[in-house]
Amino acid sequence: MLIKRVVPNILVGMLFLVLCANKAYAQWVPSDKMLSKAELSVQKQFNIDYSKSAIDLNPNYYELTTNDSILGYMCLQQAPSKHDMFDFLAIYSSDMKLLKLQILAYRENYGGEIANKRWLKQFLTRPTEKVQAISGATISVESMKMVVSFLNQKMKNWHQVHHLTSK
Amino acid sequence: MKLKSHILIALSFLAIPLIQAQNTAENILGGKEGLIIGGYGQIDGNFNLDDDNKMNSNGKLDVHRLVTFLGYKFNDKATFVSELEYEHVVELYVEQAFLDYKIKDNMSLQAGLMLIPMGIQNLYHEPPTFNGVERTNVDKYIVPTTWREIGVGINGRLDEQSINYQLMMVNGPLGYDNGSANFSGKKGLRGGRQKGAEATVSDFDFAGRLSYFGMLGWNFGASFYKGNSETSDFEADSTQVGITMMGVDARYNNGPFQARGQYILANLENTVEYNAKTGADVGSKLLGYYLEAGYNVLDGKSENELIVFGRYENYNTHEETDGFDANAAYDRTDKTVGLTYKLNQGAAFKADYQLKSTEASSEETKHLNLGVAVWF
Numbered sequence: 052m053l054i055k056r057v058v059p060n061i062l063v064g065m066l067f068l069v070l071c072a073n074k075a076y077a078q079w080v081p082s083d084k085m086l087s088k089a090e091l092s093v094q095k096q097f098n099i100d101y102s103k104s105a106i107d108l109n110p111n112y113y114e115l116t117t118n119d120s121i122l123g124y125m126c127l128q129q130a131p132s133k134h135d136m137f138d139f140l141a142i143y144s145s146d147m148k149l150l151k152l153q154i155l156a157y158r159e160n161y162g163g164e165i166a167n168k169r170w171l172k173q174f175l176t177r178p179t180e181k182v183q184a185i186s187g188a189t190i191s192v193e194s195m196k197m198v199v200s201f202l203n204q205k206m207k208n209w210h211q212v213h214h215l216t217s218k
Numbered sequence: 219m220k221l222k223s224h225i226l227i228a229l230s231f232l233a234i235p236l237i238q239a240q241n242t243a244e245n246i247l248g249g250k251e252g253l254i255i256g257g258y259g260q261i262d263g264n265f266n267l268d269d270d271n272k273m274n275s276n277g278k279l280d281v282h283r284l285v286t287f288l289g290y291k292f293n294d295k296a297t298f299v300s301e302l303e304y305e306h307v308v309e310l311y312v313e314q315a316f317l318d319y320k321i322k323d324n325m326s327l328q329a330g331l332m333l334i335p336m337g338i339q340n341l342y343h344e345p346p347t348f349n350g351v352e353r354t355n356v357d358k359y360i361v362p363t364t365w366r367e368i369g370v371g372i373n374g375r376l377d378e379q380s381i382n383y384q385l386m387m388v389n390g391p392l393g394y395d396n397g398s399a400n401f402s403g404k405k406g407l408r409g410g411r412q413k414g415a416e417a418t419v420s421d422f423d424f425a426g427r428l429s430y431f432g433m434l435g436w437n438f439g440a441s442f443y444k445g446n447s448e449t450s451d452f453e454a455d456s457t458q459v460g461i462t463m464m465g466v467d468a469r470y471n472n473g474p475f476q477a478r479g480q481y482i483l484a485n486l487e488n489t490v491e492y493n494a495k496t497g498a499d500v501g502s503k504l505l506g507y508y509l510e511a512g513y514n515v516l517d518g519k520s521e522n523e524l525i526v527f528g529r530y531e532n533y534n535t536h537e538e539t540d541g542f543d544a545n546a547a548y549d550r551t552d553k554t555v556g557l558t559y560k561l562n563q564g565a566a567f568k569a570d571y572q573l574k575s576t577e578a579s580s581e582e583t584k585h586l587n588l589g590v591a592v593w594f
Contacts, residue, residue, distance in 0.1 A: 134256060158320075160318065164382070167434075173434075186437040187437055187469065189347070
């Protein structure tokens, strides 16, 4: 009787927890259209055929290989604007140097100026905190700066653990 | 008990596909969905000073604006945006209320009560985004901020060309309301704003703006407005004026240095007939401009910003008059120096000192303004 009563309740509880966890950790999945837009940029960047496989850090971060040697990495990442999220692409070299940033989708009416290529190029050559402000896009600029430096750090740490220490 | 548990389990399994479906939909669409809450506010203290910089009349402490932003994102294509504004605590307005429909990635169709895209501050009016406790007077007497009317328009961005664009068809300001003139020599078109409150329509007007952000550190804008004012007397042309307003503006940022400037020109037609009919003294040309430069003295030392700024501003609602002499008292100059202490991009303390004068006299009046500015 105890088993019949308690077990189903525990099962229900577990199911509920699983569902909650599933909801809370629901991973952002870029649309196919966005993914192919990103891959086109990667193709242009390296100008060579490659294959990609997601790394264990995040299913939207990929290692790019060609003939068994590592070409680089591509990361699809979301960041907050004032009231919404925007999506961007970051391409890294095999030694985790940031090679390119590209805004893939910007949804709000304000702040879209961060898609400016010349502005994004600053991230490749100067420390993130030195990246210039844009009038009319302050919130998205600050968000981009924060998320790019977070991503840089995460990728560098991952690289350290997976490649540099094993050699 | 047993039955209850089983029903619960069965229901849980039923819920799995539902919840997963919801997640999948969210994932495919990307971005946040649902209710969006925000707002902004400015609480001001305005004091008039004498030659010895002592208060010479009653000051004013005012919750000038408190605006609650409520939006709802139905999906990645459709978003509703609204702003409810309390002005001076007791006046309630709707500042924006429109449906935004994304036709394609970087282009939206918008319909409802929208901001007229003229100049910098009518669009970017959240208090922490500008220096000075009060909005610039060019954006009060020439551009009647917060200028918003009901209409339909498109709003988009060209990433390759680094251009933002806006084009809309809206109702115009109401110049003549059952025998009385809403426009004036002193305040230009300001009294005619209909703000979406049972607005009278006799003509549709057009407004647009282009801004270019392709040069690092710079943001350039060009705005236009063309149309006729509205009238309650549908048959009488003498109760309407033709409005052509044009503006250019620029904003610049480089490390600790920031600068902005704006120039707005409005040509009004038919003012002779309008003034004759209503007894008003509306000018035929309105002109205003300002130049402002600021420096963040905490740059590199702190997360906070302390911006020291100076601004020169001239606005003349009688730049030209048709059929009568211009009133020199409407040619006004404000010189402002001040401080903006930003604790965050959305929260600031402000203080400024203003010298105001008109062409009608050599006297300058002195003003001290203190304010709290928030945006979230």
